[in-house]
Amino acid sequence: MKTKELTIIGLGGVGGYFGFKLAQKYASSDALNISFVARAQTYEIVKEKGLTLLSAEHENPIAHPHQIYSNLEELPATDVFVICVKEYDLENICRQLKSRIKDDTVILPLMNGVDIYERIRKIISNGIVLPSCVYVASHIKEKGLVEHKGNPGKIVMGKDPENPQYDALEVATLLKDAGIDLDYKEDSFPDIWTKYFFIASFGLVTARYNKSIGQVVEEPELHNRAALIMKEIKEIAKKKEVAISEDIIEKTFQKAASFPYQTPTSLQLDVQSGKANTELELFAGAIIDYGKDLEIPVAETRQIYNEIKAGLLQ
Structure with a gap:
């Protein structure tokens, strides 16, 4: 053999x-x-x-x-x-x-x-x-x-x-x-997209504000930005006919709340340390490209992407 x-x-x-x-x-x-x-x-x-x-x-x-x-x-x-x-x-x-x-x-x-x-x-x-x-x-x-x-x-x-x-x-x-x-x-695409709801939204918001996963869950402004990004991802997933649950946004916040409060994301650590190569394009770039291809407005993702690219970090 x-x-x-x-x-x-x-x-x-x-x-x-x-x-x-x-x-x-x-x-x-x-x-x-x-x-x-x-x-x-x-x-x-x-x-x-x-x-x-x-x-x-x-x-x-x-x-x-x-x-x-x-x-x-x-x-x-x-x-x-x-x-x-x-x-x-x-x-x-x-x-x-x-x-x-x-x-x-x-x-x-x-x-x-x-x-x-x-x-x-x-x-x-x-x-x-x-x-x-x-x-x-x-x-x-x-x-x-x-x-x-x-x-x-x-x-x-x-x-x-x-x-x-x-x-x-x-x-x-x-x-x-x-x-x-x-x-x-x-x-396996429902699982792939379900994970993406979490890593993209929390990665982008934690990277922009240098705040932990727990802070994004609790602080109203950050929570709202993460939720808006998830809504845009949800529209894309629906258009692509991916079988995600209707309450995916609520479930994503529940998952985030299960992490230790001070947990950072890998994108946050990479962006805040000034690393040359990060997964910013993976998280924001993909949403923006899908939005363009599927004619879905993704204003929140585009905005936070531009802020991170411009170095508007806290």
């Missing part, structure tokens, strides 16, 4: 957490090879010492992939690509992967955003792309070392709308057998 090849691209909080689980589970497997793609110092450290995961889920904190590569050109023929990069790297990664994708190659993007599937499909027309969203509280503590806290990470994965006949049960089983909490659905 031919050995299958699964490659994790990106060893940040998401790729490091799920890549660790896969590498540790299949370390001695003849049926599945796990490869990592990482850059610069991360590549050197993981190649020499392995990937470290600090998590209550694992007694042994070190995992070694079968292979680690510093660039995609070195990869062997791969059956499954798991993409775990920041959204601003997505197009570049897809262009590098394009020539390596066969009709039966599977791409599993574990990324934030509601437009990830469409952006991949603009560059890669063949292969199987499984729309997904991910929940995991993990981050890079230092190069080659990922820290995980809280609940076990979870993936919600759906079928490829362009290839509905393809059943990803084999991929789902590989992930589940590695101890990954995975929910495989016919349609």
Whole structure:
């Protein structure tokens, strides 16, 4: 039987957490090879010492992939690509992967955003792309070392709308057998959009005002701005016929209220620290682009986007 090849691209909080689980589970497997793609110092450290995961889920904190590569050109023929990069790297990664994708190659993007599937499909027309969203509280503590806290990470994965006949049960089983909490659905887009309601609205407002998630829930002006952004997202989701619940806005605020009061968002931390690359386009840019395409006014999102771009930060 031919050995299958699964490659994790990106060893940040998401790729490091799920890549660790896969590498540790299949370390001695003849049926599945796990490869990592990482850059610069991360590549050197993981190649020499392995990937470290600090998590209550694992007694042994070190995992070694079968292979680690510093660039995609070195990869062997791969059956499954798991993409775990920041959204601003997505197009570049897809262009590098394009020539390596066969009709039966599977791409599993574990990324934030509601437009990830469409952006991949603009560059890669063949292969199987499984729309997904991910929940995991993990981050890079230092190069080659990922820290995980809280609940076990979870993936919600759906079928490829362009290839509905393809059943990803084999991929789902590989992930589940590695101890990954995975929910495989016919349609994962409602889950993807439900998560986006929270990360986009709270990301934008916390980034603009440098206020915590708890403050956005409680302070009237901030609460109102988040609610207006969610209303615009809801109009877009309806126009795209995504099956979201009618009370999605109320549920999103309830979810936010369950976080520790002082919790910041990653966009807030990136914007306030002056980081050159942030996920601002992922959160606001996608809403603005959808609004333009679908002829839906998104004045609140456009306004807060312009304020952040202009440096009107508190």
